[in-house]
Amino acid sequence: MNYYKLLQAQAVAYGNKPFLCMDARVFSYASFLSNVDALAEELEDFHIRGDVIIYSEDFIEEASLFFALQRIGARPLAAHAGVMDSLARRPTENIAGILTMRQGEVSWSPRDTTENVSSPEGCMGVFTSGSTGAPKVLYRTYASWAAFFPVQNAAFRIGEESRLYLHGSLGFTGNLNVFLAVLYRGATLVTTAAFQPKQVYHLLSESGVDVVYLVPNKLRLLVQAKEAPIQGIQSVFTGSQLLSEELLQSLRRSFPAAHIFLYYGASELNYITYRELEGEGFDERNLGRPFENVKLEVRDSLIYVTTPYRVSNVKCPFALGDLGTLDEKGNLRLLGRRSDVVNKGGYKISLAALKEKLEKMQGVEAAEVLGYEDSRRYEEAAAFLVLERSVERGPIEKRIRKELPAVERPKKLFYLNEIPINDRGKADKERLRSYIFNGS
Template sequence: MNRKRQIGGTCMREACREVEDIMEQGADAYEKANLRDYAALLYWQAQRRPQQRALIVDERAFTYAELWRRVAGMAAMAMALGVRGDVLVAADTFVDQLTAFLALQAVRVRPILLHHGLSAEEVQSILKENGLQGIWHCSREGAPFFEPSGLAERVHEEPDVLGVLSSGSTGTPKVLYRTYRSWAGFFPVQDEVFHVRESTVLFLQGSLSFTGNTNSLLSVLYEGGTVVTSALLRCHLWEALLRRHAVDCIYLVPSKLQLLGQALKEPVTGVRTIFTGSQLLTPSMLRRLKTFFPQAEILLYYGASELNYITYAICDDPDRDSRNLGRPFPGIAVEIGADGLIYVTTPYHISGVTMPFSVKDTGTINARGELIFSGRRAAWINKGGFKISTLRLELILKAVPGVEDAAVLPLREERRGDGAAAFLVATREASPAEIRRAVRRSLLPVEVPDAIVFLPELPLNDRGKVDRHQLECALERARGHEKRKMQNGLTRDGEAHIIKPSTQAISDAKDMAAEDTSYREEHDC
């Protein structure tokens, strides 16, 4: 790494003027759908509605003009420091994430927002393996600074304006690049479906490194609306913001919608739209949302970072099939390949991929043209020749009396073969022993998880998704706890953190499955 670059005040004024000149070069000559990047979009809106509120973060509000001034100031700093190429953004706060994301675009730099909680070693791996030019740091204290990598810039074949990180579930996250049009070109379509318009006040929460948050925020700015958020994972504060600012649209992943629904005591009647994705909505969650948001249309979408929005469903009936992700958005084609994977054809995708494209999700299409989601191919378990969907297990476990929430991970172990670990959050009145018995009654013997771990709550990452790494750590701790109890002769029914199905139950699974046609149809694919 080279030395950190910082800037004094001597050349800031000239840099600020240059940033304004860049923005004025043609910004007024184009419609917002044809702008160069999202910094130009903010500038375009700031010229037309300077006093309109663009962003509210807890107690602090920014008009379009104020937000642009923040962006222009940081862009001037980046320009004076000679920042170029593809750059990681390490920012502590939501406002700094957004400001840096737009400021770097203003000076022709492609920003890539880092997830919170990554180690220094992980950040360096992302930097080096993706050939990035450095890190733009925005801490709570002190001025932003640039940490160059010394790596040469790569040539982009497309007019890319930003990068996003892949999940990194199988190694170092890869940077996926997008053009302005790959998102903005679809805003008119998605905003029509989600009822986003100039008057919209949308609430979202979480890191902008989650592309769902970034895309939703930019879609509101595209229309000239207002985004409301909170820096804190405290639902009573969210409720206060919803009521105080007359929020009429909510975008949260299902795990956060569940937290909000559990915290509410009185209905919020001003919300007209709730849209969500990345996870499924259970019947109990839908019922609670409909109770506390009685005027809201609830939409569940299917999308992917590599692509964009793919399908959506309007969730009117709480007892609907939770795996039903609806029909394709206008202009998007979906098909199921011979390999059982979902293939999508869309013009709104990351750079460098060809259509049709699959993110290795599996599913089917029913007679009504609706996508029935079966989960990631990597999340299927082959247990003694039986294919088991962890997604299906999660949905069944969430419906077990006494279970408030559930997650299932596949286990790949050399000695034991494939299996499943279930992580359950019990309601206050339920006991682990009762839940274990209910789990056995609800599942076929072969489906019973090899390990069940009870947790006070499911751990979430900064994108609002279940943190798989923390679950794996919880499993190891629980196994160690059980081993110590067994060594001390203390393990009794109802005490163990982990249970396993009996050997006889597993050996009888083939006979039982042969008698159960619905199971055979579900898993023989």
């Protein structure tokens, strides 16, 4: 089984029901299948087989390539712009070629794969960064996600009549997963070519969207539009980053009828835990309890996960390198990554905890913290702050001296108009790191 066959089945079941809407383009289940079949016939001329990297800046073209390759017996490996840049510097081995599409024009760049290397089981793949920063392919069977779709759709309130908004490339595991979950449920997916917060906010209020999936940084930009509340949004779910209490309150004001969910997951493992954010006493590091059939354990503060929904060739229990604790109710509290610690003369500082303290200070709108080595090779922390309007730097620096122990105070402070975001919707740490060493 693969996702092209699922699309075929859903086209029979749902016919002319809207499946994929992007700006002015609307495809029903049946018309999108016809579009994919036409593309597959075109691809047959290239005699493509094996593992194929797919890339397009256009969501509909990207999705079409994904299904069309499965129809002709090839295996799509979805890539976003960041991965394509990395591949240009350090190509991945054992790939049949790269298939791109731009404004309807298909380009096939085969590669000389003389080695016949056996690859893991699966009908598709996505990229993640390995420990060296080189792109690494993760392969998935159909069942590794499809068997979980009923669970996640129920948890996040995605029903047959749902219209779900997301934004970004299918090269991001979360986007691809949610897109295929929508297909599985027979619902409708809504997206936009560009993410312009005011326009997206108006779209949500006018298009019947009732479920929103975005990473916290994009949610923050969205609610900063400060338009009238939208009553029609019934569910907002997010992950990949922690959600601040300030952002949660903004989401509640913008979407007063919405159930808001925070999840913890990983490309290698799928969804791990989740919780609905309700009531008082918000703890942004509490990521909830495990999903059905997912087991957690913590050894020496390191989180280990056992799940049947993992990628191929991953053995469980599996450690992602994240640190945490489990409370008496089984809730996971994330402490940060093992690598995100600065050791200052034997005193270990969690960069995530320091970021949290800075963001809670009065006058600070957003913060990011990175570790670095100074000229003496001592480990230090640098903080990047976005201040609220009319807030001066002097009082903030006085507050830092007053509220943080001397050993925890960042050695370098940078004031920005906004935290730069990469194409994954996360803080652009490469750009921030350049400020540390270039001074601007």
